[in-house]
Amino acid sequence: MSRPAAVSRRSTKTEYIETDTGNKISRRSHIEGKQNIMLGGKSVIMAGVCLRGDLSRKTEKTAEGEKETSQTAISVGRASVIATNCTIRPPMRISRGHMIFYPMRIGDNVFIGPNSHISSLTISSHVHIGANSVLSPFCVVKEQCKILPDTVIPPHMIIPPGSVVAGRPAQIVGEVGEGWGQGGGGEGEEWVEGGDLRPLVRSIK
Amino acid sequence: MASSSFPYTQYACPCTDITTPSSAVTPPSGNATAPGSSDGDSSIDERSFNPHDPRAAYALLPLDHLLYCDECNAIKCPRCTSDDILTWYCPNCLFEVPSSTVRSDGNRCARNCYQCPECTALLAVTAVPKSEADHGTYLKPEGADARTAEAFLLQCQYCDWSTLDIDLTFTKPTKIAEQLAKYRQARQSSVSAASPDTASEDVKTVSSTPISHDLDTAFANLTAFYKTQLATSRDAQPHLSGPYTTSATASNNTTPYTSPSNLHRIMSLYGNNSLQQKPTAKPQPMREAQDPAEGLFTYTPTQTPSHPFQDPHDLLPRPFSLRTRRGKRCRTCRQILARPETKPPSLRFKIRSPALHHIPRLLLKPLNPPVPAPLPETFRLRVEEKGDRAASLSASEGYKQGTPEMYVLIVRNPIFEPVKITLATPAFAPARAGAGGAGARVTVLCPSFTVGAAGDVWDEALGGTAEGGRGAAMERLVGKGGEGRLPEAGKVWERGRSWAGVVVEIVRGGERSGTKGDGNPQFGNGDGDGEEDEVLEIPVFVRADWTGHSAESTGDGAAGGGDGRDGKHARQEARRTTPERKQQHGGEDSVKIPFELGYWCVLGLEPLRA
Ligand SMILES: [Zn+2]
Ligand SMILES: [Zn+2]
Numbered sequence: 001m002s003r004p005a006a007v008s009r010r011s012t013k014t015e016y017i018e019t020d021t022g023n024k025i026s027r028r029s030h031i032e033g034k035q036n037i038m039l040g041g042k043s044v045i046m047a048g049v050c051l052r053g054d055l056s057r058k059t060e061k062t063a064e065g066e067k068e069t070s071q072t073a074i075s076v077g078r079a080s081v082i083a084t085n086c087t088i089r090p091p092m093r094i095s096r097g098h099m100i101f102y103p104m105r106i107g108d109n110v111f112i113g114p115n116s117h118i119s120s121l122t123i124s125s126h127v128h129i130g131a132n133s134v135l136s137p138f139c140v141v142k143e144q145c146k147i148l149p150d151t152v153i154p155p156h157m158i159i160p161p162g163s164v165v166a167g168r169p170a171q172i173v174g175e176v177g178e179g180w181g182q183g184g185g186g187e188g189e190e191w192v193e194g195g196d197l198r199p200l201v202r203s204i205k
Numbered sequence: 206m207a208s209s210s211f212p213y214t215q216y217a218c219p220c221t222d223i224t225t226p227s228s229a230v231t232p233p234s235g236n237a238t239a240p241g242s243s244d245g246d247s248s249i250d251e252r253s254f255n256p257h258d259p260r261a262a263y264a265l266l267p268l269d270h271l272l273y274c275d276e277c278n279a280i281k282c283p284r285c286t287s288d289d290i291l292t293w294y295c296p297n298c299l300f301e302v303p304s305s306t307v308r309s310d311g312n313r314c315a316r317n318c319y320q321c322p323e324c325t326a327l328l329a330v331t332a333v334p335k336s337e338a339d340h341g342t343y344l345k346p347e348g349a350d351a352r353t354a355e356a357f358l359l360q361c362q363y364c365d366w367s368t369l370d371i372d373l374t375f376t377k378p379t380k381i382a383e384q385l386a387k388y389r390q391a392r393q394s395s396v397s398a399a400s401p402d403t404a405s406e407d408v409k410t411v412s413s414t415p416i417s418h419d420l421d422t423a424f425a426n427l428t429a430f431y432k433t434q435l436a437t438s439r440d441a442q443p444h445l446s447g448p449y450t451t452s453a454t455a456s457n458n459t460t461p462y463t464s465p466s467n468l469h470r471i472m473s474l475y476g477n478n479s480l481q482q483k484p485t486a487k488p489q490p491m492r493e494a495q496d497p498a499e500g501l502f503t504y505t506p507t508q509t510p511s512h513p514f515q516d517p518h519d520l521l522p523r524p525f526s527l528r529t530r531r532g533k534r535c536r537t538c539r540q541i542l543a544r545p546e547t548k549p550p551s552l553r554f555k556i557r558s559p560a561l562h563h564i565p566r567l568l569l570k571p572l573n574p575p576v577p578a579p580l581p582e583t584f585r586l587r588v589e590e591k592g593d594r595a596a597s598l599s600a601s602e603g604y605k606q607g608t609p610e611m612y613v614l615i616v617r618n619p620i621f622e623p624v625k626i627t628l629a630t631p632a633f634a635p636a637r638a639g640a641g642g643a644g645a646r647v648t649v650l651c652p653s654f655t656v657g658a659a660g661d662v663w664d665e666a667l668g669g670t671a672e673g674g675r676g677a678a679m680e681r682l683v684g685k686g687g688e689g690r691l692p693e694a695g696k697v698w699e700r701g702r703s704w705a706g707v708v709v710e711i712v713r714g715g716e717r718s719g720t721k722g723d724g725n726p727q728f729g730n731g732d733g734d735g736e737e738d739e740v741l742e743i744p745v746f747v748r749a750d751w752t753g754h755s756a757e758s759t760g761d762g763a764a765g766g767g768d769g770r771d772g773k774h775a776r777q778e779a780r781r782t783t784p785e786r787k788q789q790h791g792g793e794d795s796v797k798i799p800f801e802l803g804y805w806c807v808l809g810l811e812p813l814r815a
């Protein structure tokens with residue numbers, strides 16, 4: 001795990017800044033609270049993506065002058081791709097008049113389609129999210145799910161593994177096949193939804 | 206068969222035969238006829254898969270939904286596999302429910318998992334101050350503590366429906382099911398108190414005056430009817446016992462011929478069959494309800510079309526339906542093809558034999574992809590392109606009717622043996638009848654070729670250059686001068702270790718009669734509008750021939766094959782050997798078994814833009 005702050009600039013002309021662990025971060029993404037964001041390596045943050053790492057749970061008693069410690073707000077696994085113009089915002093609950101943010105976890109090989117708004121608690125590995133989707137606060141997407149484009153997942157919804165989900169509000173409309181995510185990632189091979197996204201990550205420059 | 210990205214490939218399971226005779230199926234180049242070595246081929250050659258058949262929607266599946274039985278050496282789809290229910294679970298709380306509980310209590314979650322009756326979203330238990338919840342509460346839950354500062358609601362987080370809409374609050378956030386049951390009972394008794402004779406009246410005039418509790422009456426009648434039916438069928442089979450018989454329903458059963466099983470029992474009294482044979486007999490089919498007294502409830506147009514419930518108080522929170530985790534078996538040989546682990550929160554497979562690991566797969570892509578790299582259309586690399594449809598990366602970009610579109614058809618081999626591929630397409634892929642499309646002429650420039658064996662995934666990943674991909678492979682293959690290369694008939698366009706790409710020429714428009722096959726055809730004449738909207742679907746027959754070791758070692762990529770050089774299963778050899786394969790493989794290893802597999806695919810192309 002590395003923090004995106006450590007960047008090695010090769011050329012000012014490139015679209016992406018590549019971190020030591022191979023994360024590719026668009027120069028045109030908007031990242032707040034870098035210190036609270038963990039990227040697992042070989043993950044991609046595309047242009048226009050807004051990562052709200054600043055929305056993290058602060059420790060209650062912050063003595064004056066003492067450095068304020070805050071938790072990881074957003075953690076993204078390996079080879080996950082967040083496509084253009086997504087907003088990633090940790091879920092929040094108001095308790096006794098205070099806003100409490102909950103850390104958001106995104107697994108490995110997760111694809112988040114463009115223009116999506118993500119406030120889920122957890123997105124497990126090998127999940128494919130279609131474009132223009134809304135994942136409302138505290139929803140949980142288990143592994144190997146496919147969210148069709150333009151889906152709105154209501155707050156707190158739990159999506160069991162291997163589901164195909166669509167609609168506003170989202171409903172489970174089917175199950176992924178037994179071959180979901182299989183057969184990608186080889187030489188010259190296309191990436192497949194729910195599969196190993198490294199070929200896709202490699203192709204993004 | 207909507208697919209989000211073009212071109213797509215779907216595969217037809219051989220269990221559905223919707224091929225139609227076609228006079229022009231053979232590939233156009235002279236050297237390319239499919240070798241008619243085995244007896245099944247001759248009939249296949251004359252038939253073409255019809256993607257426009259109404260049943261095609263059920264036969265065609267994306268490859269990840271297909272399984273492969275290596276005993277039968279056949280593709281298996283959901284229609285030719287059978288399901289084993291391994292476990293029942295609630296999709297919301299992910300708790301397993303024992304099958305005995307499902308049988309006794311129904312397939313609903315008994316925990317506090319409720320769906321909104323308006324929109325199906327999850328209902329959350331919300332605490333509210335008592336005063337807020339109290340307005341209009343005509344039902345005081347018994348035992349409600351006056352000192353309780355809070356009441357509880359089930360509230361939809363999506364559409365804002367809540368149990369306040371039906372004047373229902375809960376006294377505690379747990380045991381919602383119990384509290385709901387009390388509410389239902391109270392409601393039913395209040396309704397029947399309001400109109401004491403409705404129940405008997407309803408039986409006569411159910412469809413003419415639909416009011417809210419008609420449904421309840423009808424349901425009660427139907428339940429009673431089914432119980433009677435089940436009871437009588439149980440009477441006929443005295444050794445079977447079920448939970449459905451009650452003395453009340455048994456006494457209802459006064460006429461002897463009401464159910465087939467009863468009739469059967471009576472007949473058997475006068476026949477030679479002895480009652481001792483009954484327990485092994487299959488359950489008798491049951492009659493359905495025939496009149497309102499038996500619970501028949503028909504829809505009448507006088508009811509509001511948008512909502513079957515006229516009284517909003519009929520909307521009750523719905524407990525979640527349980528889902529199942531299922532294993533799959535081959536219907537022919539009963540072999541297990543997929544068996545997931547039963548733990549609901551995760552999805553892992555103990556056994557899995559997806560077709561992806563066993564059959565060559567097809568991928569169509571443009572020969573000269575528009576720059577930049579061929580990413581799916583739904584997905585844009587640069588912000589500036591947003592909303593700019595013209596700049597999107599479309600496969601059929603720049604093509605017009607009547608001009609040849611050049612594509613590369615990549616065939617990828619997932620098995621650990623080299624595979625000889627033969628492709629056949631109808632020379633003319635017709636459009637959907639009546640849709641106004643014009644169809645297309647299809648030419649596979651090299652319909653017969655060999656694809657190398659699949660290796661270990663890691664070998665490939667490490668062996669490839671950092672960029673991997675097709676571009677690098679092409680450079681290796683053709684060198685710097687590759688750009689100006691022209692597709693040639695009979696030549697593989699590009700090739701990797703376990704894949705090969707051949708050029709496919711597609712000319713859309715034109716009519717089947719008249720101009721077909723002529724050097725200078727006139728396309729698109731006389732065809733109306735709506736052509737732009739028509740997805741072009743091209744049937745392709747894929748035949749794969751290879752030699753493998755045995756059923757066990759032919760395949761699973763994940764299992765890491767390459768071990769079984771045993772070749773003990775020589776049983777199929779005599780049956781399947783063909784002379785040409787002998788030439789290719791016969792020399793070194795006589796214990797290898799020839800295999801062949803044929804299946805139809807449909808390649809879907811994006812409609813042309815106007
Ligand atoms: Zn089938
Ligand atoms: Zn539940």
Ligand SMILES: [Zn+2]
Nearest residue numbers: 321324361364
């Ligand atoms: Zn709702």
Ligand SMILES: [Zn+2]
Nearest residue numbers: 274277535538
């Ligand atoms: Zn079988």
